[in-house]
Amino acid sequence: MENLELIMTIHVKTEEAITLQSNIGDSVVMIPFTGHATGSLFQGEIQKGGVDTQIISQDRKKHSLSARYMIVGKDYVGQDCTIYIENNGNIYEPNNKYLFRTYPQIITSSPTLKYIESEILVAEGTADVNGVIINIYVVN
Numbered sequence: 476m477e478n479l480e481l482i483m484t485i486h487v488k489t490e491e492a493i494t495l496q497s498n499i500g501d502s503v504v505m506i507p508f509t510g511h512a513t514g515s516l517f518q519g520e521i522q523k524g525g526v527d528t529q530i531i532s533q534d535r536k537k538h539s540l541s542a543r544y545m546i547v548g549k550d551y552v553g554q555d556c557t558i559y560i561e562n563n564g565n566i567y568e569p570n571n572k573y574l575f576r577t578y579p580q581i582i583t584s585s586p587t588l589k590y591i592e593s594e595i596l597v598a599e600g601t602a603d604v605n606g607v608i609i610n611i612y613v614v615n
Contacts, residue, residue, distance in 0.1 A: 479597060479612035483514040485521070485546075485560075489606035497533070504529045508606060512546050516588060517558060519548015529566065538566040540575060556585035562598055562609070573599035579611055 487510040495503040506527040512519050525544030532538070542562040550556050564577030577598045581591050595614040600607045 477597070478615040480615055481514070481610055482516050482591070482596075482613050483512055483611045485512050485609040485611065486510045486603070487521070487525075487527075487606040487609060489527075500533055502531045502533075504531070508542075508544070510606065512548065512558075516551050516591075517546075517548060517556075517585075519546040519558065521546050527562075540564060540566055540577065542577075550583075550585040550587045552587050554585060554587065556583060556588065558583045558585070558588070560611075564598070573601055574607070575600045577609075581611075 487508045490507040490509070493505045506529070508521065508525045508527060509523070510521045512521070522545045525542070527540055527542040529538065529540045540562070542560070544560055546558045546560065548556065548558075559582040561580045562577040564575055566575040567573075577600070579596045579598050581596065583589060583591065591613075596611055597614055598609050598611045600609045
C-alpha cells in the first residue's frame with residue numbers, strides 16, 4: 476500500500492483545445508491552460524505556455540497525457556522561485572478516486588525545495604468546474 480504525502484495542489488483552468496482527429500490512427504488533443512498552485516511548501520501562478528497533450532489510440536483503449544508547465548511563486552521560506560513540472564501518465568475510465576494518475580518530474584530554482592527533484596512523486600487529477608485539480612504527492 477502506498478503512503479502518500481500531499482505536497483502541492485495545482486488548480487488548472489483549461490482553455491480551448493486544439494485537436495487532430497484521425498480515422499486512420501491515433502488522435503491528439505492539446506489543451507492549453509493557466510491556473511495556480513497551493514500548498515504548505517509552495518504557492519504560485521502557472522505561466523503562459525502550459526499545455527496538456529493527450530494521445531488517444533484509435534481503438535480508444537489507450538489514453539496517455541503529458542503536461543508541461545512553469546509556475547512562478549514563493550517557497551515556504553518566502554523566497555521567490557520557479558518550478559517546472561512535467562506530468563506523464565494515463566487517463567483511466569472514470570472512478571470515484573481520480574480521472575488520471577501521473578508521475579511528475581519537478582525541477583526548481585529554490586534551494587529549499589531542491590530535494591523534491593529526487594523524490595518519487597505521484598499525481599492524481601480530479602474534475603473541477605473550471606478544469607482540473609491535480610494533487611501531487613511524495614511517495615514515502
